[in-house]
Amino acid sequence: MPEKKIDYRKLSEELDGILSDLQQDDIDIDKAMRQYERGLELVKELEAYLKDAENKVSKLKVQFKDGK
Amino acid sequence: MPPTNPPEAIVLGVSDFVALLNQTLEYAYPSVVVQGELANFRVSKNRWVYFDLKDDYSSVKCFGTIYQLPGPLEDGMLLNVRATPRLHQLYGFSLNISAIQPTGEGTIRRAAELLQAKLAAEGLFDESRKRYLPYPPARIGLITSSESAAYADFTKILNARWGGVDIQLIDVQVQGEAAVGQVVDAIEAFNLLPEPPEVIIITRGGGSAEDLAAFSTEQVTRAVAASRVPTLVAIGHEVDISLAELAADQRASTPSNAAEMLVPDKKEQLRMLQETAKHLQREIGDVLEGAREQQARLVETLHDRMAHHIRQAGLGVRTRQQLLEVLSPEAVLQRGYAIVRKDNKLIRRVGALTKSDSIEIRFADGTTSATVE
Numbered sequence: 001m002p003e004k005k006i007d008y009r010k011l012s013e014e015l016d017g018i019l020s021d022l023q024q025d026d027i028d029i030d031k032a033m034r035q036y037e038r039g040l041e042l043v044k045e046l047e048a049y050l051k052d053a054e055n056k057v058s059k060l061k062v063q064f065k066d067g068k
Numbered sequence: 069m070p071p072t073n074p075p076e077a078i079v080l081g082v083s084d085f086v087a088l089l090n091q092t093l094e095y096a097y098p099s100v101v102v103q104g105e106l107a108n109f110r111v112s113k114n115r116w117v118y119f120d121l122k123d124d125y126s127s128v129k130c131f132g133t134i135y136q137l138p139g140p141l142e143d144g145m146l147l148n149v150r151a152t153p154r155l156h157q158l159y160g161f162s163l164n165i166s167a168i169q170p171t172g173e174g175t176i177r178r179a180a181e182l183l184q185a186k187l188a189a190e191g192l193f194d195e196s197r198k199r200y201l202p203y204p205p206a207r208i209g210l211i212t213s214s215e216s217a218a219y220a221d222f223t224k225i226l227n228a229r230w231g232g233v234d235i236q237l238i239d240v241q242v243q244g245e246a247a248v249g250q251v252v253d254a255i256e257a258f259n260l261l262p263e264p265p266e267v268i269i270i271t272r273g274g275g276s277a278e279d280l281a282a283f284s285t286e287q288v289t290r291a292v293a294a295s296r297v298p299t300l301v302a303i304g305h306e307v308d309i310s311l312a313e314l315a316a317d318q319r320a321s322t323p324s325n326a327a328e329m330l331v332p333d334k335k336e337q338l339r340m341l342q343e344t345a346k347h348l349q350r351e352i353g354d355v356l357e358g359a360r361e362q363q364a365r366l367v368e369t370l371h372d373r374m375a376h377h378i379r380q381a382g383l384g385v386r387t388r389q390q391l392l393e394v395l396s397p398e399a400v401l402q403r404g405y406a407i408v409r410k411d412n413k414l415i416r417r418v419g420a421l422t423k424s425d426s427i428e429i430r431f432a433d434g435t436t437s438a439t440v441e
Contacts, residue, residue: 008204008232015344022351029359036352043345049343050334053232057223059214060236063255066248 006049015042070091075258088155093153100153102128102163103171121149121163132165138248139183139286148170167245169281176277179282184311187286191315192293193314199298201318202266204331207234209265209297211251211259212241218323225324230331234375236265242272245283252291259296267331270312274305283310292316299410302326332404401432 020041022032072342080088080186104121113115119141130149141147148171151163170179186192189323212219214237226233238257251270258268269290272283282288283303292299302320305309313319320326393399397407407430408415415421425440 007206009202016406017345019347019351022348022355026356029355032352032355036348036355039348040345043341043348044248044339047093047338049167049232055223055227055231055233055235056195057210057235058211059344060238060257062238062250064240064253066244 006045006053008046008049009043011046013040017047018042072132077086083157086155087211090157093155093400094161096249099150099166100163101148101150103146104128106141107143109141109143111430115262117165121147129162130158130165131162136165136168138168138170138281139179140186141168141170141179142182143344145170145179169245171278173277176281176284180311183284184288184314186310187190187289187315194287197293197317200301203300205233205266205307207236207263207265208254208330209268210235210237211240211254211258211268212237212271212272212323216242216272220425222266222271222323222327225327226331229327229333231334232264232329233331243275243279243282248287249284251282251288255291255295255299257296266297267300267330268295269300269302269326270316271302271320271326272395273323276302280304283312284313289315290313300326314339355405360439398432401430404432406431 018035021027021035022039102121104123106124106126108122109117111134115133117134117137119130120127121130121327122128131153144387148166148169149163150169151165153161154164155161170176191197191348210219210222212222219237223235226235233312240254241247242251253266255270258264270283271404272280274280280303283301289311292301292312298318299316300318300320301313301316302323302325303309303313304324309319312385318329320329351437409428409430409438410425415427421440423440427438427440429438430435
């Protein structure tokens with residue numbers, strides 16, 4: 001899997017913002033079109049993340065104070 | 069063979085004897101764990117702890133500091149005391165405490181009750197202290213035993229539900245004497261990282277009250293409460309609630325449940341994303357439809373305005389036409405007046421005529437000639 005760091009929370013929030021923008025009655029049509037395109041892009045990116053991303057475990061070595 | 073005489077007894081000074089005995093004790097019993105009932109518990113100068121550990125037949129004195137206490141204690145509790153036996157040069161024999169563990173269901177429960185009351189009074193379990201966990205987190209710190217079923221359950225559910233999480237694991241003992249110190253150190257280690265995780269998960273599976281005891285100690289509970297990184301603690305089964313869980317920002321009933329609470333299910337998220345895509349289509353459709361309607365309204369308004377202006381202009385022309393009609397001489401003739409001309413000149417006064425003048429009189433319906441008499 002290519003190492004592409006996607007911030008799922010941030011992109012999700014952006015998508016929610018776009019949906020609520022598009023629900024405004026007085027949205028400018030050019031802005032609406034740009035938002036719509038960006039929204040579709042985000043959906044694609046998030047879908048790819050959900051399909052491909054894997055969890056990664058690394059061990060952190062700690063010197064315990066009791067010496068064990 | 070003739071019997072040998074016993075060797076002559078060595079005479080020691082008191083201090084030498086004490087030193088020799090301590091050396092021997094240290095060699096023979098570097099550390100012992102003694103189980104007994106707590107009696108005559110007292111704390112001096114807010115620092116030194118004294119008590120007796122006894123059973124039906126014997127009693128030994130114990131000495132330590134408050135830092136070794138697992139929480140508040142009271143007489144009658146059954147304790148496992150890890151200690152070094154020593155003979156003090158003035159005060160006699162005692163066990164120098166290195167760790168105390170309440171033991172037996174009754175004592176563990178009672179110790180937990182006392183500690184819970186103490187920490188609750190300090191506000192450690194207050195709802196107002198609870199923080200939200202980032203959802204879903206991108207980086208988590210996991211404190212558990214890597215060989216435990218808890219670890220296997222947690223990662224299995226996490227992997228099934230979600231991806232892309234950076235999991236840093238600190239492998240600790242989750243029961244026994246070392247557990248308390250290791251869990252506390254691990255919480256501290258995560259908090260001290262230059263880039264700490266977004267959430268710390270502390271988990272282990274179910275077990276006896278004794279197995280789970282580390283997670284109800286004052287040290288672990290305080291460390292959880294003091295963590296700057298938000299915490300999710302899942303210890304034991306559904307019914308076991310440790311004090312560390314009460315101090316955590318969020319608690320889960322089992323390790324699997326912890327994973328479920330931590331991240332959404334990606335299948336569900338995928339379905340929601342598809343819904344969102346449809347929603348986007350609908351919204352943009354509405355926006356375009358709205359724009360088309362607005363345009364149509366605009367054109368209609370334009371037509372209306374133009375029609376109005378044209379009507380207004382037409383009205384002006386007719387009014388002036390009517391005025392012209394009223395003012396025209398023809399209209400005057402129609403009302404019965406007549407125009408008198410002599411030699412094609414308009415006659416306005418009687419004085420302009422003399423007898424026998426030939427005049428022309430114009431009525432609305434025609435012209436006639438006449439002679440003035």
